[in-house]
Amino acid sequence: MNKNLLNLNKTSKKYQYYAVFGLLFSLLLSSCSAKEVKDVSYKSISISAENTELLRNESLKINLLLDNKATSNTKDITCISSDPTIASIINYKIYGLNTGTVKIACTTSDLVSNVLDIKIIDKTVTIDDPTTETPTEPTDPTNPTDPVTPTDPTDPVIPTEPTTPGNLLVVSYIDVGQGDSILIQTPNGKTILLDAGPSTYQGRVSDYLDQEGISKIDVLIASHPHADHIGGMSYIINNYEIGSIYMPKAVSTTKTYETLLETIKSNGLTINTAKAGITINIDKSIEIKIIAPTSSSYSDLNQYSAVIKITYNKVSYLFMGDAGWTSEDEILSSGVNIKADVLKVGHHGSATSSTQEFLDEVLPTYAVICVGEDNTYGHPTEQTLDRLDFTGADVYRTDQDGTVVISTNGQTITIE
Template sequence: MRRMKQRPFWPLMILIILAVAAVVSMQPQKRGTASLTPSNSPERRNQLTVYYLDVGQGDSEFIELPDGRSMLIDAGNPENGGQIARFLDTQSIKKIDYLVATHPHADHIGGMPQVVQSIDIGSVYMPKVSATSRTFENLLSSIQKKGLQIQTARAGVTLLDRGDLKAVLVAPVGSGYNDLNQYSAVIKLSYDNTSFLFMGDAGAQSEKEITADVRADVLKVGHHGSDTASTEAFLKRVSPRYAVIEVGKDNSYGHPAESTLKKLRRIGAEIYRTDEDGTIKIQSDGNNITVEEHVPGMEEADASMRPAA
């Protein structure tokens, strides 16, 4: 009898495996599975980065959001406008998607007209308040020239909501304040399991009126650490791990007040100050927070504007 030659079995097995794999790859994947988030995807490597810019006796916070958008809260004094614009340029920022002027005081909005003129702007938020200062008029003029619309900053307004990334206004709650500081737009920014609170110059009255959940890992202390803000009751509600005070070195206001520093220490907050630590960068990956002091950029931006000798 003639014996038939047997063919190897493994090539057939390989063909079967490849066929099964092809069929499986064509099936729709379920949301939330690991295969939807490769290790090199933007979702895995994106960070929330907040720069507390050293603008002297003033406020300015630049935020790079995990989804690639950006936010600028305040822009310091008039002399800081070019400095901030240059800083944004060194960071390769082409557009500010969310521009927030917390309230019409020169140490918060003074540099904003130059920023508006120098870069594309998306949405603009300001509290509904009248002011007659030249600084405020300059800002309104720069916004009008760009054809931008001002959206009212008030408690309950959502700036963005992407599920794991959310920015909401928790103040101002009321109106008719005698003190412009109480009109300050207060923003809570949350990214996964971490959160940031930006107080502007909001004082004790505004703190008392805020009913929203203000718990935050990082607190931008209100009104440069003045004793008119940061009541003990409010600080306990926030319970921050880190507190950032934006303040000018040897300023004439006595900011930050020693009483404020003591209250922050009592709740266990780690304190950072722009007069001592320069520009401060705080990053979050949604779970962990890192802090970096004396971040370069603003100094170089400042130097680039000085006239040649």
């Protein structure tokens, strides 16, 4: 992932300039007790999901060596200088999946702010001993007793159990143009369909379900009553077996919404209210929580959106529907944990969704925007894309990437 690599090219003058600051702060930090992690200066930092947990937003001042590039893998993040006599403290913001994947983003331009902090966000770490170095022997690829570790910096940690189709959580963000339709297949084989796109794309949704061999939707969820989310839902109800259906208590006077209500009734289904605090129990291996809407009345139908968080072991997904700033503020005020590895961006990337404050709490590694090509709304907006970029998320768009499939075994994430 090239955008996560740091460009540390510097002139010799800048090296000398930062070397002075590095030396001063190294002396300052070295006077602190080694037991106070946040005050100790080290040359490298190791990140692992199994190690001692740091408090959220713990700041660490780390003395790193500069180089023309920064290298990282799932275990180590180190900057090595071509001139080992040059040292400086540089500013990183480190983002990591709780599965072990690490992303690095420099938060200043040309490192102009002299001395800054390394911030570990919601991550567990161990610190290398600065006084001793233990040599490591190279792994013998011919020796079956030697473990094989990933070398790709984007690889998550190796799962403790083998991955099989039966224990995967598979989330398909179906390309339905300017709309949402997301198929979720749980590890035990249950199915959830979150929205069904506009009516003009109902054939694409049904084709995808047929392709996956699905004849029953165990849980059908309408995030909110806008046509680009529920337009194809009546067709789904009439052509597939439906276990249960969830909808927020939002009222619309559109023909699309009225038709959906009639279809639900004629098929003998009862609507379950989608609201904060509801848990959907269809698979014991995963947790499905509805965390919004938190209120019962809004002037904007988008704020009624059912916001859903699904957690499978160490990996979490957050689905925002068309929720905007109002809903995001209420979610933040509720204190619910919204940290998620994968974010379905709210309202197709509209400028009125995905505030920086909200994204800083979610800290997604991947973000998916369901959006139509050349749409007349200007989605996704540059403001939203900039905020996602600042957060450090890799962005996938259905208008550019088509249907996006993100699966996990609870430890690692795979994107198709």
